[in-house]
Amino acid sequence: MYDPIERSERIENDVCAGASRKYYRFRPARWYGGIVTGDVVGCNLLCLFCWAGDGIWGRTDVGKFYDAEQVYGKMEGISNETGHKLWRLSGQEPTIGREHLLGLLGLVSQSPYNFILETNGILLDRPYAEDLAGFGRLHVRVSLKGSNEEEFARLTGASRGFDLQLGALSNLKDAGVSCHPAVMSSFSDVEELSRLKDRLASISRALSRDLEVEELIVYPHVKRRLRASTVQSRIDE
Numbered sequence: 001m002y003d004p005i006e007r008s009e010r011i012e013n014d015v016c017a018g019a020s021r022k023y024y025r026f027r028p029a030r031w032y033g034g035i036v037t038g039d040v041v042g043c044n045l046l047c048l049f050c051w052a053g054d055g056i057w058g059r060t061d062v063g064k065f066y067d068a069e070q071v072y073g074k075m076e077g078i079s080n081e082t083g084h085k086l087w088r089l090s091g092q093e094p095t096i097g098r099e100h101l102l103g104l105l106g107l108v109s110q111s112p113y114n115f116i117l118e119t120n121g122i123l124l125d126r127p128y129a130e131d132l133a134g135f136g137r138l139h140v141r142v143s144l145k146g147s148n149e150e151e152f153a154r155l156t157g158a159s160r161g162f163d164l165q166l167g168a169l170s171n172l173k174d175a176g177v178s179c180h181p182a183v184m185s186s187f188s189d190v191e192e193l194s195r196l197k198d199r200l201a202s203i204s205r206a207l208s209r210d211l212e213v214e215e216l217i218v219y220p221h222v223k224r225r226l227r228a229s230t231v232q233s234r235i236d237e
Helices: 004-015 068-082 098-108 126-132 149-156 162-175 190-203 205-209 220-227
Strands: 020-029 035-040 064-066 086-090 114-119 138-144 179-184 212-214
Touching: 004 020, 020 068, 020 098, 035 068, 064 068, 068 098, 086 098, 098 114, 098 126, 126 162, 138 162, 149 162, 162 179, 162 190, 162 205, 179 190, 179 205, 190 205
Parallel strands: 035 086, 086 114, 114 138, 138 179, 179 212
Antiparallel strands: 020 035, 020 064
C-alpha cells in the first residue's frame, strides 16, 4: 500500500516544472453536453477502474510540459472549432501542480468559458479550497473512490484517503466553492450508498442531494485490471 500524500509529492517532482505541468493530449469530449478537455499526466491514486489506458495509468514518463498560457491557447482553439464553452482538466489528477492550476484558473476566470475541476480531492485541504474560492466560473466535481474507507482501500490500493475526500468536500463548502460529489456505484450495494449519503448530509444536505452516482465503463484494460485483482464489480452481469 502507499500513502497518497507522499505519492503526490513524488509525482509532482516528475510532472511539474515551476508553473508548467505535463499533459498528454487536448480534445473535445461528449460529456456535459460537449466539453473541451485537457488530459494531465500523473495521479496520486492508482484506481483499478481508472479509464486511463495502460500507456498512461501510473506513468509519468509521457506527455510534454505546458504553461498555463499554452494550455489556455490549446483549449481555446478547440472551443473555437467546436463551439464548446465548458472546459475541464481530466485524465489524471489536476490538483497536483497547484501553481499551474491556479494560473490556468486565473485566465479562465477572465474568459467567457466555464470550468469543471474533476478531482479526487486528496490534496484539497482548507488553504487550497480557499485559493479556489478566489476564482469565478469554477465548479469542482469530487470523485469519491468507493462508498467508505474499506472500498477506497480496495479500489485504490492506498493506505488512507477516503477521509481526505470527505474533508475536501467540507473544505470546499466552507470556502463557498461550487461543488458536488460523485461516486462509482458498481462496487457498492444499496445500503453502502445510503450510508454514504448520510455521511455527506452530515457535511451538507446539498452534497447528499447532489451526489452523482455513476456506473463503471468497462473498457478492456479496466476489465483486465479488475480480473487480475480481488475486487469484484458487476462487470460480467
